Each structure stands twice: as structure tokens, then as C-alpha cells.
Amino acid sequence: MIKVAMTSVFVEDVARAHAFYTDVLGFETRLHMDLGDGTLFVTVGAPQGAQPDLQLLLEPGQGPIADPYRRALYEAGIPCIVFSVEDLPAEYERLRGLGVRFTHAPREQGPVLAAVFDDTVGNLVQLIQP
Structure with missing residues (x-):
């Protein structure tokens, strides 16, 4: 069986992204x-035991391919990645309390409750709760 081992997110600044994804997102x-x-x-992953094999690579987002791609997604309002949470309203309030800027609050989108925030390093990220 093939499994996802690592995926990447292009970021404007790897050190700033690392701080945001660890200190703010957890x-x-x-x-x-x-x-x-x-x-x-730099790679990050969900806390102990949640998804031990899956890593998120914080990829430098400069260059002739990554920068236009990242900017186009952002300007179109398209999240670059989707994370799931068990309690989206609670996570939304926790992150807002830490100063995270959401582009839309939790709302139903088909079979999920979804919200989108700015990760401070050039991307929109979607949170979903099934």
C-alpha cells in the first residue's frame, strides 16, 4: 500500500513558517x-502519535515556479493545504486568540465545516471538521 510520507508547502520564509506552524498551530x-x-x-508534523509518519516540508517559496504558483493560489483565495480538526469552532477561537487572521469563519461546505486562515508566510490554509 502506498502512503503519503511527506508533502510540502511553499513559504516566504522558512524560519518564520517554522515558528508559526509550531508555536501557533501546534x-x-x-x-x-x-x-x-x-x-x-525543515519538516513538521502533528503532535505525538497523531500521524507519526506524515511530515509537512516547509519549502522555500522563492523562484520562477514556486513564487508565481503560491501567489496565484493566494490571490484566487485557494488554500494550499487542508488540515482536519475535531472541533473547528474551538480551534477557530483558539487561533483567533493567538492573532491568526481568518479569511472566512467556520461555515458549512458540503459534508464539512470549514474555515480558512492566512499562515503569515504567503499561504491560505483551510481547516475542516467532518
């Missing part, structure tokens, strides 16, 4: 390597 650092020349290889 992910844990899985890998943090300095590759030289100020280049970081």
Missing part, C-alpha cells in the same frame, strides 16, 4: 537541518 519539529548558505530543511 505542530512538532520533525527535521531541522541547516544546508548552508542560510538554506533550511
